[in-house]
Amino acid sequence: MVCALGAAVAFGVASVLQAVAARAAADPAEGAGGSGVDARLLVRALREWRYVAGLGLDGVGFALELVALRSLPIYAVGAALAASLAVTAVTAARLLGTRLSAREWWAVAAVCGGLALLGLSSGSEGAGDDHGGDALRWGTLAAALAVLAAGTAAGRLPERSRAAGLGLGAGLGFGVVEVAVRAIDGMTPGALLADPAVYGLLIGGAAAFLLLTSALQRGSVTAATAGMVIGETVGPALVGVLALGDRTRSGWAPVAVAGFALAVAGALALARFGELSPPGESPAAAAARVPTSPK
Template identity: 70%
Template sequence: MICALASAVCFGTASVLQAVAARAAAAPGDGAGVDPALLLRALRQWRYVAGLALDGLGFVFQIIALRSLPIYAVGAALAASLAVTAVVAARLLQVRLSGTEWGAVGVVCAGLGMLGLASGAEGDQVGSTALRWAMLGAALFVLLAGAAAGRLPEKPRALVLGLGAGCGFGVVEVTVRLVDDVAPSALVANPAVYALLLGGGSAFLLLTSALQRGSVTTATAGMVLGETIGPALVGVVWLGDRTRDGLGWLAVAGFAVAVAGALALARFGEAPAVEIPGPDPERVG
């Protein structure tokens, strides 16, 4: 659980840096579609690169957590990264949090505490070959659906982009558990490895587009739902994730409370834009 929370801290801080960089990288006249060039421009921003470094560290913590905890516990902890984003934005970017939002931060922490008490060990099932191929198909579907979402009107576009990004991250959560042999020959033959790479890459692309276009609050809410509910069900149904004896109700309640608190903080999926210094118009004149 410590590693899961450390991962949330890394991802939450990275979100502030990446959101600012994505806005700064937007070129005049950009369309509404999913634009891979936007990701390339964002990579020229030091904030985005720093965010990626934090994402990499968070991913390491996430892998460690997924090797010891059920997916539903790790997924809820990752959703709690929005609470971290809210606190970091309040500190570094002078964003004012309302009393309700501070309460939502407390609700997220309470939900995670309930999950920590109720979570059992990770499931002992390794997952079938069919599940591995299904994850690869899901990752491909996320990429194609996200590309098509760029042509939708603004409101549904933001929701679909965010939901697609969340599903991509959810694919990563599940496939980490499906990679049980790290020998090079086994990795090459395992469809889950390709699902992990495709799902993670698609999620980053869709999330970057969502941060730059449309309602990021709606997109972030979709992302939270996509990266928590589906993977949690896969872990329980197909990978054997369970709770401690007699505490299933507490795990369900903690999961619901943590995700609800994260949804209340969805607007912090987008950090406020910062002004980039430019030439003084009067001096230029």
Template identity: 70%
Template sequence: MICALGSAVCFGTASVFQAVGTRATAPGTGSGVDAALLLRALRQWRYLVGLGLDGLGFLLQIVALRTIPIYAVGAALAASLAVTAVVAARLLRVRLSGVEWGAVAVVCAGLAMLGLASGDEGERAGSTTLRYVMLGIAFAVLLLGAVAGRLPGRGRALALGLGAGCGFGVVEVTVRLIDDMAPGALLTNPAMYALLVGGGAAFLLLTSALQRGSVTTATAGLVIGETIGPALVGVVWLGDRTREGLEWLAVLGFAVAVVGALALARFGEPESGNGAGAVTG
């Protein structure tokens, strides 16, 4: 759980730097799958700082996913939005209201409940069918991005954010489906390709969403996509369980953490003014 929370800190801080770096680049083509936009963003040092934090967060996420249930890791990742709110308040001088600080406390309370209720990760290895399903979903995320890029305004941001969340959700599940790190086993495991395609697609969609769409809406879709689906897969197909008699506390904690994170979604976007110019300039 410590690794999961450390991952949330990395991802939450990264989102501030990536949003600023992406907005400083030239506009993209409008497609939700725009590799050229990602390449331009990589020239911005703030985006690179965010990418480095994402890399560290991913390593911590792998450790967490190999130790505790997916639903606990997913809720912790949703809490990265609370981290984003705090970082935005410090670095961008965004002033949080009492209600917003209360939402941060709600997220922390939800995670505390999850920590008390979480059991060990499931012992099921996952079927070959599930591996191919994850690969299919990963390619579907790319298709969703191509279609979502043509949508107007809020619908575009929501679809791209949801697609990115599904891509990151594929990564969460496939980490559990890779049980042999030998080169030969990796090359023949569909989960490995699902991880690469899903993670790459998620970055492309999220970069497009951060530049042109509403980051508030995009991050809301991101949270939904990367928490609910993977949590269900972990419980139904991989055998994730809670401590005996504490199922209700796990469900309540998960719901509280996600709802609190959604309430803070707007802090993924640095506002103009209020000191933001010191970062975006």
């Protein structure tokens, strides 16, 4: 659980550091009215230590996520990763001066309370020993390919529902990654190359990033992030319970369900922090929109 929470903290802080760096790297000559994606911004951002630190934290978070998924029930890890939105919200309030409403502070408290309940009720570390068999490994590959196909279909949805559909597809892709990590059996090079779950992990992860990027570019950040949170938590949790033997401590199942629901609901209430500056908006415009952090 420490690794899962560490991953959430790493991902949440990384988002804010990268947003701060992107705004610091903005070209003042562009003014607040700039628009579009500036390819030169990435080059300038890479000169900012905060952006590089954010990338490093992303790598640390992913490594911690892998460790957590190999030893914890998927429902606990998924809820903990959704909690990165709470970390982003609190960190943004400090570094970016973003104002959290009373409702959002309650949402942060709900996430923390839900994770505490999950930590108390989750099964022992042995819950992650079941790899699900060949059917599940091939199933992750099929699911990853299905996510790609569904994402193409979601891109044709009406504008009002397109972002939510793409975000849900992205969440399902990240969910495939969570299940695939648990489904992988042998860790030798030969076993990894022959394991369909490995290819499901790679395709699912790539599809998730592509769909999330499209979702954030084509509609509401809140809708896209909410869809992603649902997709990456509910489905994988059910697979973990039904196919991988994930269990709670004896007699603690209701507490685990309540904790999971509380953490996910809190994350959904914080969905606007899924992207600190909307794609297509220049960093200068975003900086003008967000109040300066008080010293």
